[in-house]
Amino acid sequence: MSDRLRRVPVVAGWVAAVALLAVAPLYVDAFWLQAGLVTIAAAVGAVGLTLLVGAAGQLSFAHAFFLAVGAYGYAYLSGRSSSGTTVGLGVPPVLGAVGAVAVAGALGLAFSPVASRLRGIYLGVASLSLVFVGQHLLQNLTSVTGGFNGRPTPAFTVAGFDFTGTEPELTIAGVPFGAVERLWYLSLLALAGACLLARNLLRGRAGRAWRMIRDSEVAAAVMGVDVRRGKASAFVLSSMFAGAAGVLSALALDRVVPDYFGLLLSIEFLAMIVIGGLGSVAGAVTGAVFVTALPLVLARYSGVLPLVADAGSGGVDASVLARFCYGAAVVLVILVQPDGLAGLGRRIRSRLRRTTPPPPQSGPDACPAGVLQETP
Amino acid sequence: MSALRVDGVTVRFGALVALDAVSFTVEPGTVHAVIGPNGAGKSTCLNVLSGVYRPHAGSVYLGDRELTRLRPHHIARLGIARTFQNIELSGTQTVEDNLLLGRHHLMRAGLVATALGLPSVSREERRHRARVREITDFLGLSAAIDRPAALLPYGLRKRLEVARALALEPRVLLLDEPVAGMDTAETAEMAAAILAVRAELDVTVLLVEHDMGLVTRIADRVTVLDFGRRIFDGSPEAMTSDPDVVAAYLGGAPPSDSPRAVSPSALLGGAPEGEK
Numbered sequence: 001m002s003d004r005l006r007r008v009p010v011v012a013g014w015v016a017a018v019a020l021l022a023v024a025p026l027y028v029d030a031f032w033l034q035a036g037l038v039t040i041a042a043a044v045g046a047v048g049l050t051l052l053v054g055a056a057g058q059l060s061f062a063h064a065f066f067l068a069v070g071a072y073g074y075a076y077l078s079g080r081s082s083s084g085t086t087v088g089l090g091v092p093p094v095l096g097a098v099g100a101v102a103v104a105g106a107l108g109l110a111f112s113p114v115a116s117r118l119r120g121i122y123l124g125v126a127s128l129s130l131v132f133v134g135q136h137l138l139q140n141l142t143s144v145t146g147g148f149n150g151r152p153t154p155a156f157t158v159a160g161f162d163f164t165g166t167e168p169e170l171t172i173a174g175v176p177f178g179a180v181e182r183l184w185y186l187s188l189l190a191l192a193g194a195c196l197l198a199r200n201l202l203r204g205r206a207g208r209a210w211r212m213i214r215d216s217e218v219a220a221a222v223m224g225v226d227v228r229r230g231k232a233s234a235f236v237l238s239s240m241f242a243g244a245a246g247v248l249s250a251l252a253l254d255r256v257v258p259d260y261f262g263l264l265l266s267i268e269f270l271a272m273i274v275i276g277g278l279g280s281v282a283g284a285v286t287g288a289v290f291v292t293a294l295p296l297v298l299a300r301y302s303g304v305l306p307l308v309a310d311a312g313s314g315g316v317d318a319s320v321l322a323r324f325c326y327g328a329a330v331v332l333v334i335l336v337q338p339d340g341l342a343g344l345g346r347r348i349r350s351r352l353r354r355t356t357p358p359p360p361q362s363g364p365d366a367c368p369a370g371v372l373q374e375t376p
Numbered sequence: 377m378s379a380l381r382v383d384g385v386t387v388r389f390g391a392l393v394a395l396d397a398v399s400f401t402v403e404p405g406t407v408h409a410v411i412g413p414n415g416a417g418k419s420t421c422l423n424v425l426s427g428v429y430r431p432h433a434g435s436v437y438l439g440d441r442e443l444t445r446l447r448p449h450h451i452a453r454l455g456i457a458r459t460f461q462n463i464e465l466s467g468t469q470t471v472e473d474n475l476l477l478g479r480h481h482l483m484r485a486g487l488v489a490t491a492l493g494l495p496s497v498s499r500e501e502r503r504h505r506a507r508v509r510e511i512t513d514f515l516g517l518s519a520a521i522d523r524p525a526a527l528l529p530y531g532l533r534k535r536l537e538v539a540r541a542l543a544l545e546p547r548v549l550l551l552d553e554p555v556a557g558m559d560t561a562e563t564a565e566m567a568a569a570i571l572a573v574r575a576e577l578d579v580t581v582l583l584v585e586h587d588m589g590l591v592t593r594i595a596d597r598v599t600v601l602d603f604g605r606r607i608f609d610g611s612p613e614a615m616t617s618d619p620d621v622v623a624a625y626l627g628g629a630p631p632s633d634s635p636r637a638v639s640p641s642a643l644l645g646g647a648p649e650g651e652k
Binding site: 196197198200201204205206208209211212214215216218219220221222223224225226227233237 | 426427428447448449451452453457458460464465466467468469473476477478480481483485487490491492493497501540544
């Protein structure tokens with residue numbers, strides 16, 4: 001019973017957070033909702049990457065590639081052919097989105113013979129190739145990708161309800177619900193689903209096997225874990241989360257362009273999960289908020305912030321400053337708080353409860369990045 | 377129950393012959409010890425048995441089943457579990473999760489079912505958690521069940537390794553120096569635990585060990601390796617008076633009239649005292 005009582009503040013916190021996010025479109029202006037959409041899309045991708053890098057200990061730079069597969073996959077499957085430039089299959093948007101995720105998973109599976117045989121940094125290097133191959137294809141496979149200028153994101157319509165437009169007209173509490181407001185709920189739903197799936201995986205049989213593979217491949221193997229299969233499953237699942245994040249990004253940005261899916265995006269994803277705390281779902285979401293929202297916030301207030309120049313004027317602009325900030329945050333986290341913001345949260349909670357000892361920060365068997373699983 | 381048979385196994389690392397046509401048989405239901413000086417090939421032997429190394433020649437059989445070409449997780453599923461000399465636990469995971477990992481091959485939950493949190497998955501988790509409780513009770517780890525493995529003291533981590541191997545419900549348990557670095561009291565506890573495992577869980581035990589006292593106390597049969605060759609195979613009592621074994625541990629047979637001649641059994645860690 002006391003256990004249940006102790007959960008009350010946690011549950012209350014969740015209820016409050018969900019309520020706040022649910023009413024946000026009524027009070028927050030479109031700029032912030034738009035920033036939120038991009039952030040939510042990033043959070044879905046970060047949750048997927050933390051399964052692979054945080055839990056299974058496999059470094060991957062290919063995340064941007066799989067996001068591109070999801071984004072372009074959706075645009076290709078559900079888009080319409082426009083005369084002479086791009087082709088599209090015009091399948092219903094829901095099927096197009098699911099198909100894009102499936103294609104990302106299938107490509108992850110196709111790469112898994114490599115992903116399941118390499119470990120850590122070696123997979124990181126091998127996965128770089130996917131980003132470059134991806135960039136080449138995005139620029140040159142113009143009938144599918146639209147080349148340098150990309151292609152527009154097809155509307156997301158379910159049973160006549162347009163999530164990316166104003167059809168049918170909808171006004172709630174005096175606020176007209178346009179594309180941003182509608183997408184907000186759709187994206188939140190997707191994020192909640194992604195977090196739930198990832199949490200279940202991490203707490204279950206698969207998560208235990210991934211963490212054992214990360215800590216000792218030999219031990220995992222002699223305990224009956226098929227190591228290659230475990231690494232492959234983490235890679236495929238993380239690709240599918242990236243695919244879903246790609247679809248959400250495409251919807252949020254209204255247009256898919258190749259520049260967005262470069263190596264820098266992969267590195268930003270790695271920064272997210274390190275800042276948030278490797279292997280933690282809540283950490284991945286927090287890290288995504290930090291890394292994605294920071295440049296947008298800085299750009300918004302660049303007029304009042306000292307030292308921030310307008311973009312393109314030659315000085316330090318908002319996106320560069322944001323990169324400095326999260327670069328510094330990564331260094332700080334690794335030096336001071338190896339299990340990231342999630343670890344900080346756990347420590348505060350356990351201090352409040354004074355029941356369980358704080359998780360190890362270092363020690364002979366603790367891994368360098370302090371990758372504790374989610375505390376149940 | 378079937379015997380574990382090692383037949384002419386040879387392992388080379390470059391020019392170094394780590395195991396040279398080694399053969400022995402571990403009879404079901406016994407405690408069998410493999411001993412030898414440093415570099416004799418004891419750990420290599422365990423690595424071959426558990427599938428971590430593939431021998432250049434020779435075979436390993438469990439009953440009629442050949443293990444030599446199988447990958448480690450297949451061998452684990454056939455009922456051979458092992459511990460490591462240098463503890464290989466998942467340090468950030470709790471004792472319970474480490475033990476549940478040992479039950480990985482007994483569980484069926486697939487990725488989709490786990491991700492969706494189906495009721496069958498939670499039922500399975502509950503069932504296996506109950507069995508993990510029994511194992512921690514059996515080995516005295518219950519008080520630590522929710523602690524991360526890395527935070528346990530050395531002796532408990534050693535015992536957790538044994539517990540995790542038992543969680544696989546093995547037919548054969550391979551122990552790589554289970555009492556290395558332990559004091560007398562901890563060694564006695566571990567010896568009792570090993571004998572209890574054999575008696576109550578009906579598990580065959582193959583033990584690689586330096587501690588001669590432990591070997592003579594609990595082993596039914598001993599194989600002695602030296603520079604990768606088998607130099608003795610027989611009862612612990614016979615071992616302590618075997619000239620080859622004494623020579624291996626002394627680096628040469630002492631002349632019997634030498635004033636420094638010591639009784640072999642004293643050198644080998646105390647008289648066997650004829651316990652069995």
